[in-house]
Amino acid sequence: LRLGKVNALEKAREYGEYIEGESYRLSRLIDNILDFSRIETRMKSYQFTSADVSVVVESVIKSFEIRIKQCGIHLNIHRPAVPLPAIRIDSDAIGQALNNLLDNAVKYSKDSKEISVRFGQKDGNVWISVQDQGIGIPSKERKKIFERFHRISTGLVHDIKGNGLGLSIVRHIVEAHGGRVTVDSEMGKGSTFTIILPVLPVATEDSKKEGLTESESIESPPHPEISN
Numbered sequence: 001l002r003l004g005k006v007n008a009l010e011k012a013r014e015y016g017e018y019i020e021g022e023s024y025r026l027s028r029l030i031d032n033i034l035d036f037s038r039i040e041t042r043m044k045s046y047q048f049t050s051a052d053v054s055v056v057v058e059s060v061i062k063s064f065e066i067r068i069k070q071c072g073i074h075l076n077i078h079r080p081a082v083p084l085p086a087i088r089i090d091s092d093a094i095g096q097a098l099n100n101l102l103d104n105a106v107k108y109s110k111d112s113k114e115i116s117v118r119f120g121q122k123d124g125n126v127w128i129s130v131q132d133q134g135i136g137i138p139s140k141e142r143k144k145i146f147e148r149f150h151r152i153s154t155g156l157v158h159d160i161k162g163n164g165l166g167l168s169i170v171r172h173i174v175e176a177h178g179g180r181v182t183v184d185s186e187m188g189k190g191s192t193f194t195i196i197l198p199v200l201p202v203a204t205e206d207s208k209k210e211g212l213t214e215s216e217s218i219e220s221p222p223h224p225e226i227s228n
Contacts, residue, residue: 017141021066028099035096036165046090046176053126053197054084056091057119060098071106073113080120087126088200089177097173098128100166101193105132112190121199125179128193136187145183146171170195 006012038044061077068075105115113131119128137145146167170193174181178198186192 017066018070021070024063025067025103028096031096033165035169038201044172044176046093046173050086051089051091052084052086053089053119053128054079056089056095057098057128060095060102061117064099064102067103067106067169068115071113073109073115076114076116078116078118078222084119084121085199087197089197090173093173094177094195094197097170097195098130100170101130101195104193105130105134105167105191108132108191111136113192116165124199125196126140126199127194127196129192131190131192133146133190136189137183137185137191138187141181142185146181164193175211 001012001015006015035044061075064075100194102115102117109115109132114133116131117129118131121127171181174197176196178200182194182195182196183191215226
């Protein structure tokens with residue numbers, strides 16, 4: 001592109017999409033490494049504000065469109081029938097957690113070309129799930145996959161790039177929000193990861209008068225895998 005060897009506009013756009021997609025992927029990789037460093041040193045903090053999870057999900061999906069297109073994957077989005085309640089979250093952090101789950105779904109889909117994203121509310125929680133139709137996770141490894149640097153030991157994934165930090169960071173972010181992340185998987189049929197976040201009361205004018213602000217910053221809890 002710099003040398004002017006691409007004359008066709010469509011070809012220039014195609015190359016531009018690859019550059020943009022790769023830049024986005026590398027940015028997310030750097031974010032994960034920096035966040036892991038902050039978590040390890042207990043310097044990670046979160047800015048909690050009242051937010052709509054639907055907006056966060058839609059934003060992440062939009063930013064992921066180029067990556068999905070390049071991989072030839074069809075993304076199914078199942079939106080809730082009714083609006084979700086506003087909850088107190090760090091939108092950037094939850095966006096990063098969802099990004100990591102989508103990235104994993106793309107990596108481990110293998111020959112399957114379909115990923116589903118669902119979100120909604122149930123039993124006082126807001127949830128987001130990412131489902132792939134890929135290789136699945138062995139039952140003995142389903143707890144270990146949330147540990148730092150852990151990668152599935154099956155030979156099916158030896159050629160998949162990764163640093164083993166993504167799911168560890170997802171768990172840390174979700175637990176810092178008082179929530180949890182679950183996985184349901186079957187070998188050869190895919191995996192479903194679900195982020196579950198509690199619906200907590202949003203700050204009111206009365207609570208603000210009592211010294212509670214709508215936006216607050218808290219330090220993250222110790223990483224579950226730090227201590228030996």
